[in-house]
Amino acid sequence: MPSRTKAKPKRTSEGKVLKRKRENDDHDRLKKAIEEFDPKATPASRFSDLPLCEATASGLRASHFDTLTDVQARAIPAALKGADLLAAAKTGSGKTLAFLIPVLEKLYHAKWTNNVDGLGALIISPTRELAVQIFDVLRKIGRYHDYSAGLVIGGKSLKEEAERIDRMNIxxxxxxxxxxxxxxxxxxxxxxxxxxxxxxxDRIMDMGFAHAVDALVEHLPRERQTLLFSATQSKKVSDLARLSLKDPEYVSVHEAAEAATPASLEQSYIVTPLPEKLDTLYGFIRSSLKSKIVVFLSSGKQVRFVYETFRQLQPGIPLLHLHGRQKQEARLQITQRFTAAKNACLFATDVVARGVDFPAVDWVIQVDCPEDADTYIHRVGRTARYQSKGRAVLFLDPSEEAGMLKRLEHKKIPLQRTNVKDHKKKTIRNQLQSMAFKQPDIKYLGQKAFVTYVRSVYLQRDKEVFDMKKLDLDGFAASLGLPGTPQIKFQKGEDIKKLKNAPRMAQSSGSEDESDGDGDARKPKAKDEVRTKVQKMFERTNQDVLSSHYRNMTGGADDNDDDEGADFFKAKRTLVDTDLDDAAGEHDGDDDGDGNGKMAKVVDLGGEQQLIVDSKRREKLLKSKKKLLKFKGHGQKLVFDEDGVAHPIYDLVDEDEFKAQGPVEELRRQFVEGESGKVAEADVEDKELARQKRKEKRERRKMLEKMERGEIASGPVVGAGAGAGAGLEGGEDPLALLRSLPVAGGAGSDDYSEDEAPKAKKAKKWFQDDSDDERAPSKKAKKGKRVIEMAEEPDNLEDLEALAAGLLDG
Known part of the structure; x- marks a missing residue:
């Protein structure tokens, strides 16, 4: 036995040595195969033709990846040899695998270990959705490797990521x-x-991410391999020098192709005026209910407005919306729902324009003109991915047609003009106007959608395509359901890409709580101007809390404040800073500073919503109790403790506090047991009290019966049970009630009259004892008087009847 115990570790150590030797032989064999591999001499068509390690090859087979695409066949061999790479290929051509396979192979050849070595590979994506997609593919093909991989994007806990990020290899x-x-x-x-x-x-290297990329590269070592992939690649020397690329190899698979977009993609455009875009879009969706559609708009506010209004119109297809202002959890959930859906329509911004792979998308509709040809290529790349078919439609205003077609033609993008059939046109302007009037939130979204669209057009560099003077903004505002055009004061802004990629908190022109500046004075009303009934109804001051906001944006109020530090645009408002202070009660003063304005009052009636009195109609509202109920809040039942302090019957606790107390079923059981105990105790007390009352009643009945039979000569004793001395022990005189009652015959039962006070009891002499007091009642009885003894004051009808019977007998 001892000899066997010693031989076992020997065989184990020999096995480890042999395993390490086999791994070294595999590494040497693969390195030699990579050096000898020439894709030009022996072009590879399958992944099995590439010199890959067994773990990577097994992951590809398990994920059902077999055939190489053009960009993979050219980029992977060059990356395996350690060269820096610049790869450009059409959308949907398999670029993700073209860089994930070299990442796994690089760490394999460097003999990277999970527990010892730190971060070995860094993959950067411009959007969260694309990063999630890359991570999912990495998990599939790298399932047989021992490397640890992590996903680091915004919208998640920074502390939790920091605790695990130092243990990640990829x-x-x-x-x-x-x-x-x-x-x-x-x-x-x-x-x-x-x-x-x-x-x-190219998206990461543009001006939107320039600062972040520069700062990030400063932390990285210069001795590394760098791979750049995109559908529209940048060749700027400044970009390449910024990333420290050394003799990069440029791989452009479709550079000599006839078109920059996939051949299976059918592309067309529709010339539709700006006020008719929503009508055309709604008609298109109604005629494509059995399709999967992605609709691109220029801003998140437009996405929200179109989604909310179309959802109420119920076109007959599931509707979804996605933009950068949503929470990360909601964005991932919407992405998964649209991916799994067979028929659906997704309204989105450019946040999903790059790299995101939605399967089986039939149509890509660009309602707003893209900022350049590269953006157009990435948008239409959401359909016709990897040998599948797809169709794309671009909506162009007549002022945008010539300039945009010129730029798309320069990028070798074929487009055919299409006209909308008359029977497919559906006007929804009246429905939108009705929604805006009935629902203040829809009206508010319409204002924001108008402002953000005009802002996006104003900030575009290419003025040959985007010319605000040629756009019918009044008609566009009417098409959104707004009876008036919001007046915007423009300022010189920066480049659109800087604003689109600026931090969220730094942007104010597109946020919900933005600080708007002032505009010009109120536009004078024309003499012959005809105002509709709907316009007059919108001008009412007490429609809703957002009506004043809408009136301000349409130029319906004066504003004398001039703020030079305002944001990109300024919209008119009624209340300036001093007015808001006056409304809040911070200081007294007139609304406009000249003593002629009327100050708005804020009345707090105890509810969640305060009543703002800014008109005569609002003042009349104060007299109506029924209309003030919504400002007073809801009443609640209270209980008072021993100190007289009011408390709710049940004190609500936070969800986290409630969970900390223990499981729900256990808390429920404890509550039921506690309440059952209280009920049982109260039941015992009630039963004892009822038993005592029955006993006293029974004893009084027996006394009455004895008195009727004449067994008691001295008169009835009312109230047995406690004894005759109970009243004296309580500090009360049991005869006080008898003295106040009249006696038959007009005479009192004692030696003193009603007006005279009772005589004080004489003090005992030294020769008297208690037996003298006992003989006193008998002496009075001999004189013909009767004494009624009571143990306690009568408290019910039976006691009073017994007392009255005793008096009558006397």
Whole structure:
């Protein structure tokens, strides 16, 4: 036995040595195969033709990846040899696998270990949705490797990510979030980084992410491999120098192709005036109910407005919306729902324009003109992905047609003009106007949608395509259901890409709580101007809390405040800073500073909503109790403690506090047991009290019966049970009630009259004892007087009857 015990570790150590030797032989064999592999001499058509390690090859087979695409066949061999890469290919051509496979192989050849080595590969994506998609593909093909991988994007807990990020070998991230971890996370070490990948590199390298990329590259080592992939690649020397690329190899699979978009994609455009775009869009959706559609709009406010209004119109197809202002959890949920849906319509901004793979998309509709040809290519790339068919439609205003077609033609993008059939046109202007009048939130979204669209057009560089002077803004406002055009005062803004990619808190022109400036004075009303009934109804001052906001934006109020530090645009408002202070009661003064204005009053009636009195009709509202009920809140039942302090019957606790108390079933059981105990105790007390009352009643009945039979000569004793001395022990005179009652015959039962006070009891002499007091009643009885003894004051009808019977007998 001892000899066997010693031989076992020997065989184990020999096995480890043999395993390590086999791994070294595999590494040497693969390195030699990579050096000898020449894709030009022996072009590869399958993944099995590439010199890959067994773990990567097994992951590809398990994920059903077999055939190489053009960009994969050219990019993967070059990346395996360690060269820096610039790869450009059409959308949906398989670029994700073209850089994920080199990432896994790079770490394999570097003999990267999970527990010892730190971060080895960094993959950067411009959007969260694309990062999630890349991470899912990485998990599939890397399932047989031992590397740890993490997803670092915004919208999640920074603390939880920081606790685990130092243990990751591969990170898929967005630029801003990764830079935040590099600056703040203590344990993150990137000094041994082996490979850096930028997906949609032209988007990451543009001015929107320039600062984040520059700061991020400063943390990374210069000795690394860098891969850049995109459908529209950048060749600027400044961009390449910024990333420290060394003799990069440029891979452009479709550079000599006839079109920059997939051949299976049918592309057309419709010339429709700006006021008719929503009508055309609604008619198109109604005629394509059995399709999967992605609709691109220029701003998140437009996406929200179109989604909310179309949802109420019920076109007959599931509607979804996606934009950058949503929470990360909601964005992922909507993406998954649209991916799994067979027929659906998704309204979205450019947040899903790049890289996101939605399966089986039939139509891509661009309601707003893209800012350039590259954006158009990425938008239409959501359909016709990897040998599948798709169709794309672009809506163009007549003023945008010539300039945009010229730029698309320069990028080799074929477009055919299409006309909308008359029977498919559906006007929804009246329905939108009705919604805006009845629902203040729809009216508010319409205002924001108008402002953000005009802002996006105003900030575009290409004025040959985007010319605000040629747009019918009045008609566009009417098509949104607004009876008036919001007046906007423009200021010189910066480039559109900077504003689109600025931090969320720094943007104010597109936020919900933006600080609007002032506009010009109220526009004078023309003499012959005809105002409709709907316009007059919108001008009422007491329609809703948002009516004043709408009236301000349409130029319906004066504003004398001039704020030079306002944001990109300024919309008219009625209340300036001093007016808001007056309404809040901070200081007294007139509304406009000249003593002629009328100050608005804020009345707090105890409810959640305060009553703002800014008109005579609002003053009359104060006299109506019925209409003031919604401002007074809801009443609640209270109980008072021993100190007289009021408390609710049940005190509500927070959800976290409630969960900390224990399981729900256990709390329910404890509550039921406690209440049952209280009920049982009260039941015992009630039963004892009822038993005592029955006993006293029975004893009084027996006394009455004895008195009727004449067994008691001295008169009835009312109230047995407690004894005759109970009243004396309580500090009360039992004869006080008898003295106040009249006696038959007009004479009192004692020696003193009613007006005279009772005589004081004489003090005992030294020769008297208690037996003298006992003989006193008998002496009075001999004189013909009768004494009625009572143990307690009568408290019910039977006691009073017994007392009256005793008096009558006397």
């Amino acid at each position: 990170l898929v991230c967005t630029p801003g979030r990764m830079l935040q971890h590099l600056d703040q996370s203590f344990g993150l070490n990137v000094s041994d980084l082996q490979i850096l990948v930028l997906d949609e590199a």
